[in-house]
Amino acid sequence: GAVVSQHPSWVICKSGTSVKIECRSLDFQATTMFWYRQFPKQSLMLMATSNEGSKATYEQGVEKDKFLINHASLTLSTLTVTSAHPEDSSFYICSALGLAERTDTQYFGPGTRLTVL
Amino acid sequence: KNQVEQSPQSLIILEGKNCTLQCNYTVSPFSNLRWYKQDTGRGPVSLTIMTFSENTKSNGRYTATLDADTKQSSLHITASQLSDSASYICVVSGSNAGNMLTFGGGTRLMVKP
Numbered sequence: 001g002a003v004v005s006q007h008p009s010w011v012i013c014k015s016g017t018s019v020k021i022e023c024r025s026l027d028f029q030a031t032t033m034f035w036y037r038q039f040p041k042q043s044l045m046l047m048a049t050s051n052e053g054s055k056a057t058y059e060q061g062v063e064k065d066k067f068l069i070n071h072a073s074l075t076l077s078t079l080t081v082t083s084a085h086p087e088d089s090s091f092y093i094c095s096a097l098g099l100a101e102r103t104d105t106q107y108f109g110p111g112t113r114l115t116v117l
Numbered sequence: 118k119n120q121v122e123q124s125p126q127s128l129i130i131l132e133g134k135n136c137t138l139q140c141n142y143t144v145s146p147f148s149n150l151r152w153y154k155q156d157t158g159r160g161p162v163s164l165t166i167m168t169f170s171e172n173t174k175s176n177g178r179y180t181a182t183l184d185a186d187t188k189q190s191s192l193h194i195t196a197s198q199l200s201d202s203a204s205y206i207c208v209v210s211g212s213n214a215g216n217m218l219t220f221g222g223g224t225r226l227m228v229k230p
Binding site: 093 | 151153158159160161162163166206210217218220221222223225
């Protein structure tokens, strides 16, 4: 149980285009999902917290107009990178908040590798 | 400021050997501590979850310890296998609103034959 999927697993796009990444909790409902970015050899950096039915909360320094987050249902959150540039190339990981051993736990997706040419 | 420090940053061991990874944290108030394994190009996978009252927990060849007084945790890997090569991340959750996590920088483990 507690499986989180991401689609696509990797994407290559041209500079200036927009890319949408989906995050789904497959066997549980998640009112809260998180989006992270990870650069090579670095740890995960939280970008934003996504709550179903409300606006996402962005971390300091993350442009909300560039990284659009939509949490339309209890099992789906999407991250759209608008007008992507090469510096947006990174590994994007989502997580969904569930319950494990009576403790709130973030279950991570497998990640999406974005390369902007 | 909440911080999680891991050591060593990287480690190379021979297959079959044991190793211990360290994690020190300053997150307060403390809720729980998790160790994750992250294979290259994949998302983190949970190995153990430990709350304040727990001081040791095992998951197969992985054994985590927690000393809430000194705010230290360790992950011991027994009889390492080539598939253990990965990054191991210590993540601490504070008992505050939002279930925010503080991530350690990770230890990159390479197991060689």
